[in-house]
Every structure is written in structure tokens, then in C-alpha cells.
Amino acid sequence: MALRHAVLAALLDEELSGYQLAKAFGMGVANFWHALPQQVYVELAKLEQEGLIAGREVVQDTRPNKRLFQVTATGLAELERFTAAATKPSSIRDDLLVKVQAAGHVDSDALIAQLTERAAFATGKVELFEAMLHKMRGERTEEEYLRHGDRIGPYLTCLRGLDFERANRDWYERTVTILHERRRRP
Amino acid sequence: MALRHAVLAALLDEELSGYQLAKAFGMGVANFWHALPQQVYVELAKLEQEGLIAGREVVQDTRPNKRLFQVTATGLAELERFTAAATKPSSIRDDLLVKVQAAGHVDSDALIAQLTERAAFATGKVELFEAMLHKMRGERTEEEYLRHGDRIGPYLTCLRGLDFERANRDWYERTVTILHERRRRP
DNA sequence: AGGCCCATGTAATCTGTTACATGATTCC
DNA sequence: GGAATCATGTAACAGATTACATGGGCCT
Numbered sequence: 001m002a003l004r005h006a007v008l009a010a011l012l013d014e015e016l017s018g019y020q021l022a023k024a025f026g027m028g029v030a031n032f033w034h035a036l037p038q039q040v041y042v043e044l045a046k047l048e049q050e051g052l053i054a055g056r057e058v059v060q061d062t063r064p065n066k067r068l069f070q071v072t073a074t075g076l077a078e079l080e081r082f083t084a085a086a087t088k089p090s091s092i093r094d095d096l097l098v099k100v101q102a103a104g105h106v107d108s109d110a111l112i113a114q115l116t117e118r119a120a121f122a123t124g125k126v127e128l129f130e131a132m133l134h135k136m137r138g139e140r141t142e143e144e145y146l147r148h149g150d151r152i153g154p155y156l157t158c159l160r161g162l163d164f165e166r167a168n169r170d171w172y173e174r175t176v177t178i179l180h181e182r183r184r185r186p
Numbered sequence: 187m188a189l190r191h192a193v194l195a196a197l198l199d200e201e202l203s204g205y206q207l208a209k210a211f212g213m214g215v216a217n218f219w220h221a222l223p224q225q226v227y228v229e230l231a232k233l234e235q236e237g238l239i240a241g242r243e244v245v246q247d248t249r250p251n252k253r254l255f256q257v258t259a260t261g262l263a264e265l266e267r268f269t270a271a272a273t274k275p276s277s278i279r280d281d282l283l284v285k286v287q288a289a290g291h292v293d294s295d296a297l298i299a300q301l302t303e304r305a306a307f308a309t310g311k312v313e314l315f316e317a318m319l320h321k322m323r324g325e326r327t328e329e330e331y332l333r334h335g336d337r338i339g340p341y342l343t344c345l346r347g348l349d350f351e352r353a354n355r356d357w358y359e360r361t362v363t364i365l366h367e368r369r370r371r372p
Numbered sequence: 373a374g375g376c377c378c379a380t381g382t383a384a385t386c387t388g389t390t391a392c393a394t395g396a397t398t399c400c
Numbered sequence: 401g402g403a404a405t406c407a408t409g410t411a412a413c414a415g416a417t418t419a420c421a422t423g424g425g426c427c428t
Contacts, residue, residue: 002281003415009287019379032283039416041381064379064424076291083292087281087300089307092350094276095188097218099269100346101195103339105262106269114273121275146364153289156364160286160357164278167353171346178332178342189387205407225388227409250396250407 003043004052005082006033008075011053013151015068018044031129031154031161044069052078100175108183115172115179122169129162189229190238191268192219194261197239199337201254204230217315217340217347230255238264286361294369301358301365308355315348 009032010021021044022037035043047053052075055067071079096118099111136155137145149155195218196207207230208223221229233239238261241253257265282304285297322341323331335341 001414002279002284005281006284006287009284012288012291017379018381019377022379032287034277034279036417038381038418045381060378062425063377066379079288080292083285083288084296087285087304090278090280090282090304090354091220092276092278092346093188093220095191095273096276097343097346098188098192098195099273101192101218101339101343102198102265102269103342104336105198105339106266110270118273118276147367150290152364152368153287153291156289156361157283157287160278160283160353163353163357164350167346167349168276171349175342178338181333182338187386203407204409205405208407222389224390224409231409246406248397249405252407 003033003035003039004047005079006035007040007043007047008052008071008079009153011069011071012076012079013154015070017058017066017068019066021069031132032157047075051075096172103179108179112176112179115176119169119172119176122165122172125165126162126169129158129165132158133162189219189221189225190233191265192221193226193229193233194238194257194265195339197255197257198262198265199340201256203244203252203254205252207255217318218343233261237261282358289365294365298362298365301362305355305358305362308351308358311351312348312355315344315351319344319348 006025007021010016010024016024018041019037022035022040024031025033025035025040026037044053044055048055048069051072053069054072055069057065057067059065096114099106099114103111133142133155136151136158137149140149145155146152192211193207196202196210202210204227205223208221208226210217211219211221211226212223230239230241234241234255237258239255240258241255243251243253245251282300285292285300289297319328319341322337322344323335326335331341332338
């Protein structure tokens, strides 16, 4: 039971459509939680049925119509309850960690290729997060924004996402270097 | 389909029992994948049935008997296949990120309390990982071990886990400070 | 003309979590 | 005497992924 709260949290600062939410949760972005579009739509349906969010139809002429959702008072109360409840420990999920764990027993070339690709992907995410942070804080310095800015939640989680992707990139690159070195003289 | 490969990777360097694996995957440790004991036992049963691992009974007089598992040739081939296949992007799963995303809309005290608790937990993990790394490399320097040490896979994934927990701790602490500051003068 | 973006879902399957079950030994 | 550790599972349920489904507009 966590995606529902992630959706509620995402809708606190702005009204969003299922599509926009799906993009934020699923695509490259995913700065504080991850989910596929299908899951998002199912969760939205449940949340609306339970009265935790309210949707309103927006008619568009050039694009398909969409529904924008906002958190209800009941929804906010549920988030409050969730926030007060005990948390479960955090974890990384990364197939590449499993593959690197097997380094020395499996093909190094495949590993190096995938690490290199993922380092590039992580670099893209770093740039994206940096741009998002800059957009949120505008002309203010980070320190200033952290003290007085609105949307403090999204800013803080984005900072964590940024650091995570930087750490990913660095580890991927370092691991590539090490595996390269070892392959030359095993 | 990833836990099966995580189990295979974990068994490459040493024979382990279900209990030992469960502890490594579930408890505080979890340096490259996470799973609950029940899941581990189910997966081991499947893997053995499919011939990817082989178990042997070890009779103990003072403790209950246990079964130690090792990867078969078929299992290694399956890991090789998995390593060559495309990877899915990595992600963090952390309830606290969801809660912090809602900061400004929910109770700050509850948030601060949980962040503080988790910072302490992360510190414990950092120390554990540092000890594990030190044990693996023995008297050698890190650079030396990364070049020539055996068990390079576990060492590399442990490095990633260490850095992740350090980043967690730092972000938790920084977030506590920021929320404190803001609460004083909102 | 083909591919991508917008926009929203359903159904089947696989994975992960929670609850339940048992029983001996060691440490405080 | 009670809690923690060793040791292994089954069953029910919740959550996540994969496959399927539809359709118009925009860009090259």
C-alpha cells in the first residue's frame, strides 16, 4: 500500500491527469516513486471510487479530452495517517547489481556494455533533475529556496533523486574501469 | 524474474543454506537485492526442482540440520543468459520519499521523527558494510583488492550499497535540519 | 506513410507481502 | 524463565508486470 499515497502526494501541489502522472511515475523521471501507466490508471480509479481524489473532465479540441485529479479532504487525511504510520526500510532494485555480483563468473564484455549504457542513461537523468530543481527555485539560491520556498517536498525528493543518479553514474563508470583493468591482466 | 538470479549470484562464491541466504537478503544487510525469508525458501525449492542449484544435507548435532546449496552448470548457464539480456532501469523504493514529497501539507514532527530514526539505521548499515568490505580485502588496500582480489562481484556491489546508505543518511539528516529550520519560522 | 505523443483503460500472469506453523538451542 | 537465533516451510492476499486494446493529431 504505497502507490496510492505516492499518487496522493504527487497531486498535492498541482492537478494532474492520469497521463501526466503515468509519465512522472513511469518514464525516466520517477524521482520519488516508480509505477507503470496501467498501474497508475487502476490506482486512480480506486482512489476516486473511495473519494480520496476528485476528477474533473477537461474538454480539449485538438487533443483527446482528459481528466484532472485533485486530492480531497478525505485523501489528505489518509496521507496524514500514512505519514504518521511506521515506515519500511528503503531498498535499491537494480538488475545490474545482481549481474555485477556475478562478475568473475560471467562474461565481462556484456557487463561492461550494459554498465556503459546505464551510465549514459543516468547522466541524462542527472541533467533532467538539475533542470527540474533550477526551474523550481527560479532565481533564488538553493539555500534560500530550502528555507522559504513553497513546494519544499518535491524539491527535497528531487534532490535525493539527483544524488541517487549521480551515485549510480559514478559507480557504473568506476565499475567499468575496474572490469576493464582486470580483463587486461586476469 | 530477478530473485532467482540474485540467489544464483549469491551462491557463486560460497555454499549457503536457506537460512543464511534469507538473512543476507532480508535483514539489514541486503547489499544487492532484497527479499523475505519465505520468498527465498520458495525460490530455492523452484531452483532445485529445475536443476539450477543442488542441495546437500548437513547433519548438525547441536543445531537443526540444514541444507547447503551450490549452483549447477545449468544454473551458471542461466545466469550467463540473464547477464547478457537487457536490464531494466534501477529505482529506489522508500516510503519516506513519499512522505517527504508531502512535506508542507502534513505534520512535520512525524516526518522529523521518522527521518531521525532512519538516519540512525542507515548509519548502522554504513558501519556494517564498511566492516564487510574490510573483511573481504583483509590487509590489502582497496585499490589493490579491486585489481587482483577474488570475490570482485560481492566487493563491488557492497561498495554500491555502502554509498547508497551514506547518501541516505546524509539526505535524511539534511532534510531533518531543513524541516526544523522551516518549522521555526514558517 | 510511418512513428511518436496524447489519452485511457482491461485481463492474465507473475512477484512480493502478510499471516500462519513448528521446534530445538543458546544467551541473558 | 523468556527472548533471540537457528532452521524450514505453506497458504492467502496484495502489488506489480506483461500483453492486449483503441484512436486521433503532429512531425518528418
